[in-house]
Amino acid sequence: MKPLAITQYTVASALGLGLSPTLAALQAGRTGLAARDFETAHIGTWLGVVDAVADVRLPPELADHDCRNNRLAQLALLADDFGEHVRQAAQRWGAARVGVFLGTSTSGILQTEMAYRHRDPATGALPTWLHYAETHNTYSVSRYVRAALGLQGPAHVVSTACSSSAKVFAAAQRMIELGIVDAAVVGGVDSLCMTTLYGFKSLELVSAQICRPWDAQRNGLSLGEAAAFALLERDAATPRGWLLGAGESSDGHHMSSPHPEGAGAAAAMRGALASAGLQAGDVDYLNLHGTGTPGNDAAEDRAVGSVFGTTLPCSSTKGYTGHTLGAAGGVEAAVALLALEHGFMPAGLNVQQPDPALHSLYLREPRAGRLRVVASNSFGFGGSNCSLIFGAAR
């Protein structure tokens, strides 16, 4: 593929609102996770919560969209003047020529979960304050962002579990390459809810401790919430980075466990390299999916080894933000771009004893140095895999 300009990006997570606090935390090795409860869920785990969500007010004309997920989206639209950058792009290209392609796994389902606690005792009806289309429906976050930014181009939500907001980069790239749109808002938004908290607990994939990707004693993930956006444009005078390649694959193996040898994951990484026209040796750093479950990290390690060998510096940043599920691909795209812009590779947190069975060159300390090419992995339930490759602005 032809490199595609990334003209602005931002992220809101438990590390803070915008790129500046995110960069500071990544460079200092400071986590946003804390041992705490969420709403009515007391499941004894560490969570990456964005507390600023409580104070967000959506624009009055979009009040029906009010829910945790869209509030989180609004926080990120305001961060780093992201929304303003998009409005300028819409003036440049035309509002109908800017697409909105966002990832989420659970959208605003928390709103319906709460509504089910307030059903009419006589009829079972849901309360009138539930606005299904604007909050619960899977598309609701792209509906909100498209309306809030006044965009009129094609839009959809990709919902492929934890690969969702990586895959939107590939979708937008194709749309721009084929002339369907000239620019696109991509990224992902996923907010904490009962479905994922109790669901991952039921699968025994949530750790009682802070998540420890690549540690010998790792025993599960920590959940988080986040919104991350990037603006992709057909051409740009001063891009902040480039999308160089994207690879997508399916495992075709199991609904909730990765292929044990990481065959699908390896196919996604090879696909990304091929689309970028790069060799494995051209990549300077890899941001792993690295959730901290025993099976996921083992499968990803084998996949990375089969594509890159064991000398590529890599780390997971789930120990900072928690696993933000449908937003993880977007969040880690922002991490990759920060690494390229600021010349550093973040350390993986919480490794007390490296797993001797894993052979990737996993960073336990941050590294400084000029980076040209960074790759990022995102894998999800249903065996959905996506790898992205980003390049430095120059």
Added chain:
Amino acid sequence: MSSLHTTIVGIGLLGPGLADWAGGQALLRDAAAWQNKPTEVPAPQRLPATERRRAGNVVKASIVVADQALAMAGLDAATLATVFTSSTGDPLNCHLLCEALAAAEPVVSPTRFTNSVHNAPAGYWHIAAASRAPSTSLAAFDASLAAGLLEAAVQCAATGAPVLLVATDVPYPEPLHAVRPVADVMAVALLLAPSAGAGRGLSLEVTSAAPATPCGEPAFEALRQGIPAARALPLLQALALPDAATLVLEGLPGMGLVLRVAAA
């Protein structure tokens, strides 16, 4: 505005009074012969017995129409890229999860949680087909079909390989049915191939002006409006006739897809 050119080489259909594409074509040509009977969702043979039991209607209906389209085209499922699109996902599963989560001490079944992902049909399909080909799962509310068709045509043009589109919607039980009424189960599969040859040529263009083309018959128009996946009916009616046709497929507010179907 760029237009996309593709060829439809396989079609699958399941909906109210529409058991499959082979029998459905005649009904789409003659609304008087069509009866609005509740959709019967068969158990797809492609799924192993345990998964056939666990899978929701959105998974079953998706796989049934996908297999119809594949059989028509004679293509191999193992290498085929897929685009699944749905406004609803699995509504019964969603309702039962929300009920369980409203309890004082919520207990969630691991299978129910796993099946709650929007890409469950894609996951089950690729497992059953032993396919590592790329797959995506989309949602765009009432424009889910248009979003899926655009994405599938874009992928087909970008990769030069066939792409299978599957659009499926399933009604919610109460109390969610009251806030999102979906009339019945409907699933449509379109297998797109890049080159001209056997099949019907289809070109797509995004438009911001033209309103969506309705169905000419009141009964089919009610169905079209009643289920997001049934927005495909005007296209399917055009495909059931040999003539060239132009229509606008309903998209997002202020946006639609102009579809030009070539003569058979």
